Amino acid sequence: MATLSVAAILAENARRRPDKTALVEGDLRLGFGEVWRRALARAGALTALGVRPGDRVALMAPNTAEFPVAYYAIAAAGGVVVPVHLLLSTEEVEHVLKDSGARLLLVHPAQADTGRAAADATGVETVTLGAEFDRLAADAEPLPTHLTRAADDPAVIFYTSGTTGVPKGAVLSHFNLVMNATVNAFDANDIRPDDIALGALPLFHAFGQTVSLNSTWRAGATLVLLPRFDAARAIELMAEEGANTFHGVPTMFVALAAAAADAPALPALRVCVSGGASLPVAVLERFEAAFGARVHEGYGLSETSPAAAVNQPDFGTRPGTIGHPLWGVDVEIARAETDDRIELLPTGELGEVVIRGHNVFSGYLGRPEATAEALVDGWFRTGDLGTKDADGFLRIVDRKKDVIIRGGYNVYPREVEEVLTRHPGIAQAAVIGLPDDLHGEEVCAVVVPAPGTAPDAAAVTAWSKEHLGRHKYPRRVEFTDALPLGPSMKVLKRELRARYADR
Structure with a gap:
């Protein structure tokens, strides 16, 4: 044994x-x-x-x-x-x-x-x-x-x-977690014993636990804990402690990029990793411009320990992608409509992201049916839709469940969100489908305005129309102070759908 x-x-x-x-x-x-x-x-x-x-x-x-x-x-x-x-x-x-x-x-x-x-x-x-x-x-x-x-x-x-x-x-x-920490430390990233990482991600969550705690310690590096995330305090603490490593979710990168202008000193960051949800390219660009540091976006799930793919220095980085699979892990694209078997698709085709390797979990506790649905032919079905290009870069397009079907056309919320976050009056955006008698579903954007701006719904729709296809631009725009976040800091779209469905 x-x-x-x-x-x-x-x-x-x-x-x-x-x-x-x-x-x-x-x-x-x-x-x-x-x-x-x-x-x-x-x-x-x-x-x-x-x-x-x-x-x-x-x-x-x-x-x-x-x-x-x-x-x-x-x-x-x-x-x-x-x-x-x-x-x-x-x-x-x-x-x-x-x-x-x-x-x-x-x-x-x-x-x-x-x-x-x-x-x-x-x-x-x-x-x-x-x-x-x-x-x-x-x-x-x-x-x-x-x-x-x-x-x-x-x-x-x-x-x-x-x-x-x-x-x-x-x-x-133990094998899942030790391997994920090891591969994260020594293969995906170049983590060194003299590195100092800021632990701002919740440690009760897989991302914080594996990437911030276990991978940092696997490499013999130092972890500086921040019990409550506040962007100005995070910058100050990283500068004080000489931290060169930051792991975060997109909402943290948004806040850090905004707070950088007022900070008396910025840390010299060498390793920045984003995960937990899709990082809009506009946010990545704002952060990299503010800190002069490259962001490596990755992807994973609780069921995959969690890291499955990440932009890795060895392969080069490509904004808007989740890079390449981790060492010893396969990430492929399978036909999303086929439930009982895994049918891998050719390069460039859109399908469900499937994963196999040392990082895939044993199953759901006491739920054999749910486990059998998720683990098929030795692959874990993620429920996410994505593509893989000729260079092996993976791209997450959206959750299978979040795709909006408007008048028979598929609209991928992530694509609309990428465009909206480039609007000067928009700090964050979440796009959802709401029931519509005529089109089946209508595209609705829930928007957090950028500080000091007051965008107008009709103007946002008109602006979107110039940048998006006719079936994609949001006909409805709602404003909110903050988006509802789940345990892993992902936006809870089901809550937004419930909140705006009957208005």
Whole structure:
């Protein structure tokens, strides 16, 4: 039996570079050796509480030092981490605890009210991070090292934001996560031990957990945590700490590009990675102009650990694409209409993005039917539509579910959004289809105006008409202060459709 544990990422650094700064949060600075000691002490506490290898332990915490310490403690004790999104209601947290079969919840004081209420309702024991967990760790015997796990044993269960129905638990193995961190660190990007990365992405989400935490530490580099993202504070902190690496979602890149003009000093960034949602080329250009740094856009899903493809220095970068598949991963385009088998399409054709490789999950916890629908012929069906060009660059066109069919013509919202974000009065745009008696669906743009502007709906429509085909331009334009975002900072189009459908 091949054994492997996510905990080895931290354990190996503690052996190789114990005094190297691993983690910075506010005034707290911890070396790899100290983080590992804290994790083993807390793993001892978990074992004393009855956590056995394979048990699920829920973790609900913001981007404070407690999160990585608890995360590696659960892994060291042989437990399975169930990260809990911080914006969930009590009922939604109850669903995650019940569905995952969690036997314990580790909750940060800031989330304790919601976490405890959900845990009490489901009969799950709760330990508060900070004083309570520290006391238990001080009283317990620390583990000498991490417990043995098989490479294919579950390591983390991510609850997918559930764009359809109830969130499902995607089960990822130690092998999935260690390989994804390794390939991200050494193949996709050139991450070096002296790099300093800003950890602003939520660590409870796959992108923040793999790319910011595990990949940074896999390379022996330093992670600087920012518990609440604020663009001006992020720039200030990166400049103070000498950070050269930033991972973010498009909304963060929008905010950073806008805040750069007023910043007293800008960090010298070497590695910038965008993921989580499509990055409009206009935003990429604004950010690169402000910071003088190249953005590498990537793509992945909770079910793929998450990284599947990214613009990689080795292949050259191409704005508007998600680059090439990661080392050891295949990303292809299959016929979207065929459900029961994978039929790969020729270069340049539009179809469903399908993925196979070491990053593909074991399945959805307790949902064999959903797993069988998603894993077909050894490929994971993403539900995203895309193309692959002759140079191997992949492009995501849209979610299969978000395509608008207006008068029999397909309209891809992403294409319309790319055009709208070039309008000087528009900071962000989300395009949705709304029911229409005449055309079946009508194209509606929900727009966040750029600061200090007040665009007019008719004028936006007229401007769009000059830049888009007749069936594509938005006949309806609605204005909002902010777009609703899901756990992974993706725009929740179902909420927008519900909000504007009956107006």
